Amino acid sequence: MRILFVGDVVGDPGMLAMHQMFSHLNQSLKPDITIVNGENAAPSGKGITRSIVQNFWKLGVDAITLGNHTWDQKEIFDFIDEESKLIRPANYPEGTPGAGYVFIKREKYTAAVCNLMGRSFLLPLDCPFRKADALVKELRTKTPIILLDFHGEASSEKQAMGWYLDGRVSAVVCTHTHVQTADERILPNGTAFITDVGMVGAYDGVIGIERDAIIRKYLTQLPVKFEVQEGRLQFNAVVIDIDPDSGEAKRIQRIRIDDDNPWMD
Amino acid sequence: MRILFVGDVVGDPGMLAMHQMFSHLNQSLKPDITIVNGENAAPSGKGITRSIVQNFWKLGVDAITLGNHTWDQKEIFDFIDEESKLIRPANYPEGTPGAGYVFIKREKYTAAVCNLMGRSFLLPLDCPFRKADALVKELRTKTPIILLDFHGEASSEKQAMGWYLDGRVSAVVCTHTHVQTADERILPNGTAFITDVGMVGAYDGVIGIERDAIIRKYLTQLPVKFEVQEGRLQFNAVVIDIDPDSGEAKRIQRIRIDDDNPWMD
Amino acid sequence: MRILFVGDVVGDPGMLAMHQMFSHLNQSLKPDITIVNGENAAPSGKGITRSIVQNFWKLGVDAITLGNHTWDQKEIFDFIDEESKLIRPANYPEGTPGAGYVFIKREKYTAAVCNLMGRSFLLPLDCPFRKADALVKELRTKTPIILLDFHGEASSEKQAMGWYLDGRVSAVVCTHTHVQTADERILPNGTAFITDVGMVGAYDGVIGIERDAIIRKYLTQLPVKFEVQEGRLQFNAVVIDIDPDSGEAKRIQRIRIDDDNPWMD
Amino acid sequence: MRILFVGDVVGDPGMLAMHQMFSHLNQSLKPDITIVNGENAAPSGKGITRSIVQNFWKLGVDAITLGNHTWDQKEIFDFIDEESKLIRPANYPEGTPGAGYVFIKREKYTAAVCNLMGRSFLLPLDCPFRKADALVKELRTKTPIILLDFHGEASSEKQAMGWYLDGRVSAVVCTHTHVQTADERILPNGTAFITDVGMVGAYDGVIGIERDAIIRKYLTQLPVKFEVQEGRLQFNAVVIDIDPDSGEAKRIQRIRIDDDNPWMD
């Protein structure tokens, strides 16, 4: 089973890049399942709206994961419980709207997609490692094919999660820094891992945001309005091949597309 | 002019990887100058000792940069002022021992190497952007060939620095997360940039540290003794080619060597 | 010379408490100078508006200090440079709108009021201790009567500032936690000190904000809209008596007024 | 029932102050139960040792609470499970050594003492509000007399806990900043509250630590060895009177003793 996982889609440039690349990638890579991190997909780069969710479904995305920007658009509270394939970090406290995982069926196989958030430099949610244990226990009753999007800031917390789950899930793909890391690998017990998948959106911004605004913020420490950067685009993702019977990952490949790294079929 | 910049060397495994790889890389890549981030090179992975500094010089390293772990080994206060090619972040407050930059001569050319530290999730040092302005002004009176090791946690702060200095320095290579990013590029005005060079040390640890200890820390929130991970090795670096007359970067290439990515001459 | 320093005034309830108490306090305490921290005085409890500034002047306030909420109301950028007695933390970087100190004349004496912000758990501004040195040097050329509002979170940073300036300024009164501390004292070399003056506003909120909203925030980790708490009021301040010739503080007295601690003339 | 709660005892000066004041306070105040926060009682000001615990028992202390420094002395792992009256924050994850509450019997009445830690600027433990719910539910099956030491940094989190538990416990007394706040009160539904009880130890330090070392730390951002301040002493506590049948607090009184605030029987 082949899963295409696309990193944080940021604002309108992110959606534009999705439209431009998606059918090419589908034709070329033929993934069985496509998952996108959509926490920045609203036009402002903060949160996600109902219409963006619909756009993702129209494109053919199978599941959307989220992160610390999950709730930035208030309207999400109106639709997150209706959209079963839109999942938020599972370690928000009990009673939080939305769900933290979803099952996706492909002929005789079922894949589980789940989402967790790290706590280093982020919110004090429930322990993601204990929650991972609970998720694995529950999801493995249905399928050994499990992909976790672990949304976190600290490289140590993300790598710790990879090793913690090695052999228990098919893939731990991390998000949040918006920069693709070059450390994709299959861990010794068969879990695919990458410290960050990277983002989809402006190529000449600072993590997708207008670069002059970010620089001004660092220089002045004053409130600055952040807009999404316009102009050239980048697209970052990973493709993971999983043995559908064992759930073991066989291969993880980075995809990085921008003007300096053009797409070759 | 070709500069080889090697990311955070972590503990004894890091030094072992340096010894194993260094002559191969020199023969193969023939860099004019080699720089190493040494903030974790002490056997414990914290700070640097006098004997490790000597080892780096013996290997042929031309300059050592540092970061938030600069002062972890107390003995550094005894030798940092004697070792002019061992530099610490320049934005420590005035009066701090050691220097924040060094010049290295190669025949008729001089390169300047400087070090700054970000403030996001790290210490409240002096503003690294303003300090960068001051460094550029001073260093460019002598040479247009300037490499900055910007040691920082947040990807946004690191990318902001790259864009801020684009066209004013030859390279902004960032360190600290110990994970190589895949976003190396030449920015539009000629500055080579990468969000993180990655580390040199254990391949099967968590950012070089014993993985079970890090996992235990996240699980228990109790004090945990961190040792350097043993076993297989990884080596991460970048090679930058600079036009020595203009200081403009022409090429930046990532080097990633581990069991899954073997070295090919 | 007697200075009345009033802690963070929070929202409409804060302004109401100011109107209710101010003439009583003036009649009873007869301060020569009255200073108010106004960083939360806007109706929403965030920042300050032009009309609130005018209200303070009408009440008879002589200077307003600020803090991390200085810039929450965008309109402040329109008037901060015209209002010389409205001061913001002096350790914002050079070029920041507004000033960090003001002189106030009373017959033959002049008092200097200045404002700094701590960096622990707050923004990475310029070093407040070095900036304090510079301020003391500059202000003492005109007067030994100097009051500093040090706006900070960590009790250690605030106490460190008190000891650092002991004998060099008349008073270090700290703000930001919105809770009055009971540690007011004259330090050995004549500087009046208190770790936090406390706030003016709702008595039954959480640091002046609607208590159920704050509790919901801690319980859910979701975005919550914070309104100012309504209902009963509290008023917290200190009165400091200073020898106007030496600048030495002779006495610091806490004022705490609420339903459990009624005002007695 | 009268409970004397003594704030963070810091190092040898803290223990000295305990010895000097304790019998006076007992004779004068005649508390039924005495509780001390001992997280800084080791000679270094970090953690607690077995011999310090014994000293507290010899003095007549009935229970010891802790906080973020609980584990600073490694030996605590050897004795925390044997010392049932030495309790650590109850919201450490399941499996943590030690307990988070203890019952103390006084003739026909039983009091429960429990300990929680805030998460703002501290460790990401389990949610203290949810854990408080669980503790209240469990403890109230035995007694309505419940005192919580809530160890936290942010005044908002501490006040939120007070309001959250108002009417469900007898007292929420907070610790950690080492500075006594002046906001002691009985909340509307009968819970005694104070944002911080303050500390016991050196009067002329910075939160009990050698003041020059702390200032050096803020000035240099370099590693600094912190010793406990020597010299004059301070003692901070609260006395709470509780209706033993209803568990309702009737009165909370601050105790602050130092050279500027001498003890009067």
Ligand SMILES: [Fe+2]
């Ligand atoms: Fe994101």
Ligand SMILES: [Fe+2]
């Ligand atoms: Fe994120």
Ligand SMILES: [Fe+2]
């Ligand atoms: Fe570092």
Ligand SMILES: [Fe+2]
């Ligand atoms: Fe490092």
Ligand SMILES: [Fe+2]
């Ligand atoms: Fe405030």
Ligand SMILES: [Fe+2]
């Ligand atoms: Fe504030």
Ligand SMILES: [Fe+2]
């Ligand atoms: Fe403490």
Ligand SMILES: [Fe+2]
């Ligand atoms: Fe503490």
